[in-house]
Amino acid sequence: MLATDPTAVMPDAKFHQILGPVPAPGFRDEGQLEAVWGRKWGAKNEFGRLRSVLMRRPSAGLEEILALGEAAWRADLDCYLDPNGNWYWAGHELPDLELLHAQFDGFVDVLERNGVDVVMAPDDGSRFTKSVFTRDPLVTVPGGAIIGRMAPLMRRGEEQSITQTVAAQGMPIIGTITGTGLVEGGSFMKVRDDLAFFGTSVRCNAEGYRQLAGILAEQGIQVRRVSMPGYQIHIDLCCSMLDDDLALVNTRIAPYDFLTELWDLGIETVDVEPGEDWACNLLSLDRRTVLFPSHLTRTAEKLNSEYGVEIIPVDYREINKNGGGLHCSTMELQRDW
Numbered sequence: 001m002l003a004t005d006p007t008a009v010m011p012d013a014k015f016h017q018i019l020g021p022v023p024a025p026g027f028r029d030e031g032q033l034e035a036v037w038g039r040k041w042g043a044k045n046e047f048g049r050l051r052s053v054l055m056r057r058p059s060a061g062l063e064e065i066l067a068l069g070e071a072a073w074r075a076d077l078d079c080y081l082d083p084n085g086n087w088y089w090a091g092h093e094l095p096d097l098e099l100l101h102a103q104f105d106g107f108v109d110v111l112e113r114n115g116v117d118v119v120m121a122p123d124d125g126s127r128f129t130k131s132v133f134t135r136d137p138l139v140t141v142p143g144g145a146i147i148g149r150m151a152p153l154m155r156r157g158e159e160q161s162i163t164q165t166v167a168a169q170g171m172p173i174i175g176t177i178t179g180t181g182l183v184e185g186g187s188f189m190k191v192r193d194d195l196a197f198f199g200t201s202v203r204c205n206a207e208g209y210r211q212l213a214g215i216l217a218e219q220g221i222q223v224r225r226v227s228m229p230g231y232q233i234h235i236d237l238c239c240s241m242l243d244d245d246l247a248l249v250n251t252r253i254a255p256y257d258f259l260t261e262l263w264d265l266g267i268e269t270v271d272v273e274p275g276e277d278w279a280c281n282l283l284s285l286d287r288r289t290v291l292f293p294s295h296l297t298r299t300a301e302k303l304n305s306e307y308g309v310e311i312i313p314v315d316y317r318e319i320n321k322n323g324g325g326l327h328c329s330t331m332e333l334q335r336d337w
Contacts, residue, residue, distance in 0.1 A: 028143045038170045042142045043335035044193045046241040047284040052117040052334040061126035087129035090321045100318040121165040133328040136184040137162040144172030148183035151203040175215035181208035186234035199235035201228035226258045240280045273298040281325030
């Protein structure tokens with residue numbers, strides 16, 4: 001056979017000796033993420049310098065609440081409730097959509113002014129009135145994202161557009177929750193480089209924990225299970241890490257065993273002030289620097305005066321009535337490791 005014959009092939013042994021597989025350095029080793037995936041994706045903790053977040057604008061479906069008005073009011077539940085089960089709105093004040101959008105835009109503006117890249121997921125359609133809460137369809141860890149599986153049918157389906165958005169940015173997808181597992185990012189909290197907590201609840205189940213723990217074990221991260229009390233849905237309503245040795249907690253709803261584990265790790269806990277239950281739903285911009293709900297002034301003052309936490313106030317109260325806050329409305333795509 002002539003050397004110029006296009007069907008000629010290099011002998012297998014020699015070919016693979018020259019161009020064979022290169023398993024090391026590993027996926028997350030120094031320089032590999034940047035070389036292969038464009039940047040050092042993900043986050044080791046909840047308080048490193050925030051570089052990029054995933055968000056989604058409030059759904060146009062919220063207009064249906066105004067259209068139905070009092071016909072959707074449920075006094076027994078103290079909320080407006082969609083007869084088809086696709087939305088609810090807390091309290092008897094109808095949503096002020098102009099204020100809601102203005103506060104959302106203000107939150108985005110604060111992030112961008114502080115050097116954070118805001119990645120917007122596309123509108124998911126009017127049925128997904130909770131899709132503004134991008135914390136829940138995924139979990140991010142050093143190296144990439146794990147796509148969760150939403151518990152309520154009103155949110156089932158958000159996972160697809162979130163996966164497409166994250167992948168389009170170039171972020172690796174390192175796992176997906178399948179079968180009957182239920183995992184929502186609001187109930188996942190990183191506390192050490194190699195340790196995270198996951199709160200099982202009415203929204204996150206044991207099968208989801210099993211799958212998540214297995215995926216993260218391959219990444220060298222241990223996941224400890226916390227059982228949320230009663231019908232509390234997510235761990236981020238009762239705890240937020242402010243530094244590697246400081247956390248804000250709501251002891252009214254935080255499981256005691258969870259608190260003792262934090263203390264055993266050398267993490268000091270600060271209680272939210274009475275009546276300021278939404279205080280834990282903050283977003284850390286950097287160590288002891290947080291974006292914080294502007295109306296919760298007593299907890300903010302305590303954090304600043306007693307613990308040296310820099311408070312950047314954000315007006316976001318209207319969206320609380322839709323069931324979430326600052327933390328719920330963002331998922332970190334990249335923090336400094």
